[in-house]
Amino acid sequence: MTPPIRVIPNAAQRATSLLRTIQYTHPPSCPCHSNPGYHQSPPTGIIPRLQGAGQRRFATPGSNADLQEYAFEMAASAIRFGPGVTKEVGMDFKNMGAKRVCVVTDSTVDKLDAMRQVREGLTREGINFDVYSEVRVEPKDTSIKAAIDWARPYKPDAFLAVGGGSVIDTAKLMNLYTAYPDADFLDFVNAPLGKGLPVDKPLKPLIAVPTTAGTGSETTGTAIFDLVSKRAKTGVAHRNLKPTLGICDPINTRTMPAAVKASSGLDVLCHSLESWTAIPYHQRTPRPSNPILRPAYQGANPISDIFSFHALRSTVKYLPRSVRDPDDFEAQSEMLLAATLAGVGFGNAGVHLCHGMSYPISGQNPGYQHAGYDVPSPLIPHGVSVAVSAPAVFRFTAHSNPERHLAAAEAFGVDISNVKKESAGEVLAEALIKFLADLGDQPKGLKDLGFTNDHIEDLVEGTIPQARVLMLAPGLSKELEHEKDQLRRLFEDAMTH
Template sequence: MSDGASPLESVFTYAAPALKFGRGAATEVGYDVRGWGARRALVVTDPDVAAAGHAETVADSLRAHGIEVVVYDRARVEPTDASLIDAVDFARAESGRAGIDAVVAVGGGSSIDTGKAVALLLTNPGDLMDYINAPVGKARAPERPVLPLAAVPTTTGTGSESTTICVLDVLSLKVKTGISHPALRPRLAVVDPSLSATQPAGVIAAAGMDIACHALESYTARWFADQPAKTAEQRVPYCGSNPISDVWSERALGLLAGAFRAAVRREPGDPAAPADPAAADAMALAATFAGLGFGNAGVHVPHANAYPIAGRVRDFRPADYPGQEPMVPHGMAVGLTAPEAFRFTFDAAPQRHLRAARLLAGATDASAAADGPDLLPTVLVDLMRDIGLPNGLAAVGYGAGDVDDLVAGALQQQRLLATAPKDVTAEDLAGVVGASLELW
């Protein structure tokens, strides 16, 4: 925050991958990767995405353009240091054998983040921990160009295809952290809504809350010019809300207003059949737009809270997610404290909170609520109830006795909290988390 004496910032930056969007786009990846001069590409994916055939669609496109393909299909949902090291070891062995000159990640944010780590470590020396953000790792900057990465998302949420960060759990420290560097941004995002059309309703609901929070947090992030001036060397990819991220955030909220509830609805009697297939395309576009926004503005309190909410899960198992391990899906973890977080940040930027609420409400009943700190929380709770999200932190297994622990975890995310539109104390977070135990 500015001390009033320092000069204020006058510059913002914007970067994004090239984008190819539309049904069928995934069958064209080979053309683009071939245009980079690639001859042997590593496809990074996870077992479920591979089983759905999406990785093979992409591999076929690569082969059709004369590119030899190696597939790594063990990307872990919620990557860990161990899972990333496994991927890097595999990639380095293959690279040593016959060379790899491009990485193509096919999957959710986890596969794309795994692809980022691989692309980084295939051309740069050292090991994973050298590049992980301090204080957990050494925050080393890549000294050589990172391999070009094409990201093909198969879920509509994370926005990882647009961002410069790779998120992981360091198992020995029980901490969620990341690698963050502009060189990690994918060169190309291929968003093919036909790949995400078969997501179950529970996944759409959680991932969609991630989209909504990307847009809402970017839009309410501290304005770039309300921060102290930086030198070129001090700039980070996340520069706060700015005239360009605002455009994407507003558009994403408008798309969500029209499509989110419809995307979750199933045909009567057939829980596998989306009632409104066109809504899936709009959600894919919303995810892309929100990613383009938060990939440059940043996110704040709800995302900071999400780290410990996901990380300290006990035995909650969400509907519609594969696997037997307890988990709070990322988008659900982000969404559960969002209403209270935005009630807390309201006074720092009232007009932005109100406009965001109006955009997200669309023509729903919640749009009739009165202007004020309660409007955005009302709109969010109304949405969360409609799409079937749990009614607060208690519904995923946390109690009043966990608040201090969750707050301690959120406070470790200072990089995110600094993006909030106002200073955030432990007491502030305790208020937000405590009020999020039960939302309606």
């Protein structure tokens, strides 16, 4: 029995393994494809499609034994969902024996009914708590460090995050760095910008109460922020960061302005589309030598597929209704659920190019101010920065697994019965362009955000550090100059829809 411990294979091992791949894979798969085994046509109908129908869903025992991943993992926070459920949170902390809770929010959410419910619920149960309401929207390492500095002397025995993704992500990092008081900030930050160390012990309980239907951060082990010194968006990602419980109360998302509903919903759309089309987990290399090193962003797998595709269908159906009608409580509830389901999906599969490219797009904003966002400085909301490149991205990725892209187009209501595989990318791109246009107030490409071709080199350079998500992009070269060239063309294509 060979233990799965391995080191980076040397060139000879790689070549042997490659030969083995070609020799033993049936039907013969070309290793130039990023995504072999994803090529066969499934029958119509969503469940048969999810089940693969000839498409390889599982690793084969013994194949590529020492090179490729052979397992996938699924972990998600417990979720409680219901209108009014926020008021139970005091009882939850009491049930877990927490006596001193660090409540994390931002100055806007602090004034909303969600925070009133939280204060009343904690007070009713006699839980001591203190509120940190200085969370910055689109957090920077400096704002995160300030939050950690606040939390450390408070010595909480549990955390409660009430807000959008920025708040929940900040709370995760406060929890992490209070548990590792001697850690350097970069120790846990994703490689290559940080050291990417695994979180090797359980953290304090964290309950997350989302007030937007977008990030799905209430179910994931991911926390994203701007690393100012490197001028890059990065983060920390490990399963142990995930909240203990996500409390999804659709009453709390009623307060989102229409523009926030739209951009949060576009984040959900891209979470589901990117995780659905990410390379399959068994194509990821290298296989981890220890399960603690298996990334949460592990590639598409049979469980994440269920969540991602379901969330995609929901978003297509309910996001337009939710944006259009502030009284459509059903659509808002469905969008909150879709955001959470997409969170489980991408939280266990990953995202790729839309997210990888979005970080320099929002970070290098030439001065665009999105309509409906009442903020003092220029802002490209996260969901907008993600969706703006989506038509170009899926036009690019479609050739590696056209069936999945056709299934996605079908989710947008496109009749795909007579569409050729070669057109899968174009058809999905068109469906996306129409969806964005119908949603309203969305940029029709990077040009509308103020970017020109002169910005492309910087955008490419800003994307390259996103190794963790780029490695999941189907069709993207692993050779740096080729990869840059592909990204250049992607940004060019994303200039106008």
